[in-house]
Amino acid sequence: MAETNHQMAREADRDAALSALTQTVPYNRLLGVRFERLGDELTARLPFRQGLVGNPLLPALHGGATGSFLEITALMQLAWDMVSAEIDKGGAWAKAVAEGAFPVFPKTVDITVDYLRSGRARDSFARARVQKSGRRVAHLHVEAWQEERLRPIAMLRGNFLMPGQGG
Amino acid sequence: MSRQENDEPQLGALMLGGTQPLLEPVGEGELMSGLPFSGEIGMRLHGAGGSVAILSVPYDERLIGDPQTGVMHGGVVTALLDTACGAAVMAVPEKLESTATLDLRIDYMRPASVGQTVFARAECYRITRSVAFARAVAFHEGSDDLVASAAAAFVIERSAKRTKAGG
Numbered sequence: 001m002a003e004t005n006h007q008m009a010r011e012a013d014r015d016a017a018l019s020a021l022t023q024t025v026p027y028n029r030l031l032g033v034r035f036e037r038l039g040d041e042l043t044a045r046l047p048f049r050q051g052l053v054g055n056p057l058l059p060a061l062h063g064g065a066t067g068s069f070l071e072i073t074a075l076m077q078l079a080w081d082m083v084s085a086e087i088d089k090g091g092a093w094a095k096a097v098a099e100g101a102f103p104v105f106p107k108t109v110d111i112t113v114d115y116l117r118s119g120r121a122r123d124s125f126a127r128a129r130v131q132k133s134g135r136r137v138a139h140l141h142v143e144a145w146q147e148e149r150l151r152p153i154a155m156l157r158g159n160f161l162m163p164g165q166g167g
Numbered sequence: 168m169s170r171q172e173n174d175e176p177q178l179g180a181l182m183l184g185g186t187q188p189l190l191e192p193v194g195e196g197e198l199m200s201g202l203p204f205s206g207e208i209g210m211r212l213h214g215a216g217g218s219v220a221i222l223s224v225p226y227d228e229r230l231i232g233d234p235q236t237g238v239m240h241g242g243v244v245t246a247l248l249d250t251a252c253g254a255a256v257m258a259v260p261e262k263l264e265s266t267a268t269l270d271l272r273i274d275y276m277r278p279a280s281v282g283q284t285v286f287a288r289a290e291c292y293r294i295t296r297s298v299a300f301a302r303a304v305a306f307h308e309g310s311d312d313l314v315a316s317a318a319a320a321f322v323i324e325r326s327a328k329r330t331k332a333g334g
Contacts, residue, residue, distance in 0.1 A: 026231040027240035030208070053203040055265075062204030063253070063268040064246025071242040075232070105233045108241040112272045 010087075017083055017097050018042075022076065024102060031065065033072050035080075042080055044073040044126040046144075053121070061119030061153075069126060070113060070142045070156035077128035078106045078138055078160055104163040106138065111158035119153045122146050136162055193221055193286075205250055208243060212254065218291040220254035222247060225284045237281040244285060244305050245273055248317040251289035252301035256321050259291050259299070264324040266299065271319045279314050283307045289317075299323050 015037060022028050022035050031052070034045045046052070046069045054062030082103045086096070126144040142156040196211030199222070208230060213221040224230070224239075224247050232240025249271050256266045279285050289303035298320055305315040 024234050025240070026229050026234070027242060030229045031242075051203050051207045054205070056201075056203060062202060062246070063249045063271070064208075064242075065204045067245040067249055067271065068240070068242025071245060072240070075241075104235055107278065108275045110272070110274045111241075111245070112270060113245070113268075114270045115268045118267070 013098065014084070014087060017087060018080060020100055021079060021083055021102055024100065025072075025105075027068070028072055028076070031068060031072065033069060033076075035076060040084075041127065042073075042077055044069065044076065044128075046124040046126070048122050048124070058118065059121050061121075061124070063113075063115060066115070066119050066124070066144060066154045067111075067113045067156075069124060070144055070154060071108065071111060071158070073126040073128050073142050073144075074111075074140045074156060074158055074160065075105055075108070077130065077140065077142075078162070079103065081130065081133070106160040106162050109137070109159040109161050111156055114155045115153070116155065117151065117153045119144075120146060124153065125149075134162070138162055193223075196221075196223060199250070202250065204246070208246060210247060210250060213286075215254045215258040218255055218259045220251050220258050220289045221286065222251045222254060222289075223284050223286045226279075226282050236278070238278040239285065241275060244275070244279065244315050245271070247285060247287045248273060248289070248303045248305055248315065249319065251287035251303045252291075252317060252319040253321065255289035255291040255301050255303070256294070256299040256323065259294055261294065262326040264326045266321040266323050269298070269320040269322050271317060273315055273317045275315045276313050279305075280307055285314060294323070296325075297323060 032047050036043045052061055052065040053059045124144050124146050128140050128142040130140055132139040138160045140158055143152045144154045145152045193213035196213040199210045199212050200206035209225055209227055211223050230239045230243045253266050285305055287303050287305045289301055291299050291301045293300040301319045303317040304313050306313050
């Protein structure tokens with residue numbers, strides 16, 4: 001029972017840390033991106049609103065909004081992996097994270113975005129997969145979809161520079 | 168860095184920074200409120216014509232991607248370059264009904280400077296029956312030190328071809 005309580009507390013800590021990490025970035029707040037955790041997998045959600053539209057006649061999401069959503073998802077995945085590792089260490093690390101001392105964000109080196117389908121006036125979702133996590137560079141694939149997971153609206157491939165060791 | 172002599176000399180100078188100033192005085196520009204998301208992030212259009220478009224995004228704390236440095240989110244630069252390339256495509260001499268981004272590749276050479284407006288200059292350098300190709304650079308006024316460069320392909324719909332409704 002004590003073990004279960006401890007585990008639940010740890011899970012609650014993680015949810016709180018993820019929410020705090022998301023909210024610490026002003027551009028995440030502007031777009032209204034949220035993240036949900038299922039096991040070790042993050043799912044991003046971009047709730048639809050008129051301010052995200054590019055073509056008001058269709059209406060369709062602005063390519064820049066979709067591209068931003070993918071890039072936010074990639075950076076948050078990398079940042080979350082670092083935060084999550086610190087929570088695992090427990091003690092002072094976990095305490096620092098709980099107090100909002102997050103690691104420095106990785107930097108985007110290059111990205112390629114493929115726009116497959118027009119983003120419609122509904123919520124979008126995205127998941128990132130870290131294909132390689134090196135000491136200096138990480139390579140990610142991110143997919144965004146709306147009502148059908150297997151019909152992505154856009155995909156991103158990107159290289160990201162990880163923050164310096166001991167930085 | 169090798170330079171191709173006969174291949175788009177103007178664009179070559181644009182892409183490499185060149186010796187000529189990257190930006191002549193372009194005034195305040197106009198808020199792009201016709202595209203809601205562009206308007207939301209404060210994107211401005213300074214001019215479009217002859218297959219070229221110049222846009223900008225003034226620095227704004229809502230657009231910060233790294234709270235520790237205050238640098239704008241890469242997604243903002245992505246949105247700016249995507250929109251600039253699209254505007255350059257719409258600025259070709261041929262009459263187009265619409266454009267949709269097919270793909271967009273962005274290289275981030277350095278973080279945008281805190282507090283400074285990011286400009287984008289885009290050029291549509293090739294147009295076929297149904298596809299247009301564009302390149303763009305993002306930079307700060309008076310600086311040859313590029314923030315980012317982009318290459319994009321767009322699916323286009325030509326006005327004259329549309330003879331039937333609901334095509």
